Amino acid sequence: MRDILPADKARRERVLSVIRELYRTHGFDEIETPALEEYSRLHAGMGGDNEKLAYNVLRRGLDAEAIESIGQAIGRAADNISQLSDLGLRYDLTVPLARFYASNRGQLPGVFRAIQIGPVWRAERPQKGRYRQFMQCDIDIIGDDTSRAEAELMVASLDALDALGLEGATVRINDRRVLDWMLDSFGFAGDERPSVLITIDKLDKIGPDGIVAELRERGATSSAIDAFESFLRRAQTMEYNAFGERQIRKALPENAPDDIVQHLVGIGEAVAAGRPSTAATVEEIPLVFDPFLVRGMGYYTGTIFELAHPSVPYSLGGGGRYDGMIGRFLGQQVPAVGFSLGFERLVDLVELDADAESQAVVLVHDADVPVAELVAHKAALLRALSPSKGRVRLERRVKNFKALLERSTADGYTAFATVSAGVEPGSLELKPLS
Structure with a gap:
């Protein structure tokens, strides 16, 4: 965690102001949620590795004797940690939004477009560009299961980067259902898929050889690894700066599910329509299909995406569809999809002059x-x-x-x-x- 000096604070607020106003012009409304959420919500198995990084808050009223007694129990059973803690600091803004929507649904429109901007906390290992308290800028659409929702999020986020002077950004896109289908077609068993996805997520860092070696080391199904390796090493003609049904199908094994492919194509067509100044046709839109994009959050159920800019080798944001989360709180399924900007990384790239009129x-x-x-x-x-x-x-x-x-x-x-x-x-x- 860190202190922010006046000049840096003013600069951060100027960047936030640009993002906030751009999102408002796209029809999103800003909300605010508490820093604390119930322990059970933060540890419901939806936050992936972030749940392990959550800061838990000690129950009020526990004396030293009670803490020592529970502490001894924790030593025998780690899941008893909830006996010591009943609250925690939020590690993202998505879990709080799902709880917010479930609590306030009667006062919200059928399709709700939310802006959330605020700090979150994770017990990260401190390093450059990674902090234990950091700002997130999220937009989410709840109640729309069509490709329009993803397209609105992508257009708004790309427009936000343009407004900050970071033109030329692209969105890498995939679908968790595509990943499941591919792993099934290669022959990986259901119970080994989570670990296989963890390995596949390293493809851009360790390459095909490293992926295959790690899968064999993990003891994944041998015949499935052989099929996957054959797919990775297939001869192919890469098509850059293109996004359409042909490009998507070329990047996947044969007979990819039509409904998923068409959903992705629909997103591309909508983004092309929403950014006419940069995309005359669907072939030229700033989307890149990446069949091995994984994203680690456990709550993603469909489309997933990451924001890339040519000036840096890391992503500047990302998100995806999490249709199953709100139902955990509400008791009925509600479609939802969100996009989060990595503000701490983004703000270091932006050069905004002070307001010329000030x-x-x-x-x-x-x-x-x-x-x-x-x-x-x-x-x-x-x-x-x-x-x-x-x-x-x-x-x-x-x-x-x-x-x-x-x-x-x-x-x-x-x-x-x-x-x-x-x-x-x-x-x-x-x-x-x-």
């Missing part, structure tokens, strides 16, 4: 200027500036005047004026800081 002024005053005069100067300047855009800060003059101005510039201020005793409010001369 004026941030530092008033550098002598020590002998009366307080009433200082407040009058500040009030007069705020009235002269745009009410929603102006900022004024008072700074006492110091010996190192240059360092004071440099610090003010780093804090986002654009102009300064010097204030001496007896000067009339409104008569100060503003000078640019850069």
Whole structure:
């Protein structure tokens, strides 16, 4: 976890403002959910490895003797951890959204488009670009089982990156049902598929040889590994910057399920229609079909996707369809799909200038200027500036005047004026800081 200094905080808020307003123009409404959720919800088997990284909150009212007693039980049975904890910090925004929708469905439209922006917590191993508290920016559509929902999310997210100056992004897309069908067609048994998917997810890191070697080391079905290896090493003509039924079928074994293929094709057609400035036809849309895209969250039931940009080798976001989650809370199935931007990675790539219309002024005053005069100067300047855009800060003059101005510039201020005793409010001369 980390502290964020004023200049960085201002920059982060400008990026968030662009994302938030872009999503609102696409018809999404912002909601807010608590940082804490019930332990049972956070550990319901839907969050994949993130459940292991959750911060749990100790039950209130436990004395030392009770904690020691339960602690001894935990030593014998790890699943007794819930006896110590009944709440936890959210590790993503999807589980809280599912609970929110189940609790408030009667007050929401039939198809609900949600924006959620807020911090989440995971007990990660700290490293560059990976924090234990970090911001997520999510949009979700609940109540729509058609390809329109995925297309709306993708168009809005691609538009958001364009608005941040990161044109040229693409979305890698797959379907968890495709993965299940492929593994079945190769001959992998149902109980070994979770571990096989963990290995397949490393394809871009260790390559086909590494995948085959690891599958054999794991003891997966030998004949299935042979079939999978043969598929990986088949001769094929790669088609880049193209997305359509022909390209999807070429990337899969023969006789892929028509309904899944058509769902993916429908998404491509809708994205092409939603981004006419960048995609004249479905063949040119910024989608790439990747039959080995896995994504580790346990709640995905259909389409899955990741956001890529040519400037970095890692994804800038992702998501998928999780039609089974809300039913766990509501008692009836409700279709849902979401897209999450990786804000901490994204913000480091964005270069946003301060608002050109804003004026941030530092008033550098002598020590002998009366307080009433200082407040009058500040009030007069705020009235002269745009009410929603102006900022004024008072700074006492110091010996190192240059360092004071440099610090003010780093804090986002654009102009300064010097204030001496007896000067009339409104008569100060503003000078640019850069």
